[in-house]
Amino acid sequence: MKDVDYIKNIYFRIDTTGFIFPIQRGSENIYIDDGNPANNTANTYVNYSITGVVGDFDLLHPLLDYVMDDERGVIQFLVPISDVTTIVVSQGMPLEQVIKSPNRNSHNLVNRYLVGGMEIIPHSFKW
Numbered sequence: 575m576k577d578v579d580y581i582k583n584i585y586f587r588i589d590t591t592g593f594i595f596p597i598q599r600g601s602e603n604i605y606i607d608d609g610n611p612a613n614n615t616a617n618t619y620v621n622y623s624i625t626g627v628v629g630d631f632d633l634l635h636p637l638l639d640y641v642m643d644d645e646r647g648v649i650q651f652l653v654p655i656s657d658v659t660t661i662v663v664s665q666g667m668p669l670e671q672v673i674k675s676p677n678r679n680s681h682n683l684v685n686r687y688l689v690g691g692m693e694i695i696p697h698s699f700k701w
């Protein structure tokens with residue numbers, strides 16, 4: 575594997591400013607708008623405004639869609655996030671943050687790499 579072959583857009587961090595850490599397990603809601611109205615479902619919040627950003631947001635499910643590091647506020651998505659996707663994290667009003675938009679990707683952790691499936695259970699790795 576070349577060092578440029580890692581899977582990008584997997585890890586994102588929550589800005590600690592204003593958020594309550596460690597994040598109480600299950601207290602966060604993570605919404606994404608993938609920019610594709612064709613795959614919206616009956617559960618999609620269409621034309622919905624979260625922290626001033628309007629989009630068609632789907633609520634993600636912990637462990638199915640992402641794993642949260644409660645201590646560090648690092649989200650590991652189980653599939654890569656596309657460049658046009660908007661991600662919003664909420665601990666309830668007013669604790670809401672846009673952690674990615676099509677124009678802004680500053681919360682993407684580029685110093686963490688997922689090197690592909692190695693049958694390691696997430697967060698079970700010890701060092």
Ligand SMILES: [Ca+2]
Binds near residue numbers: 608609611612613630
């Ligand atoms: Ca969609």
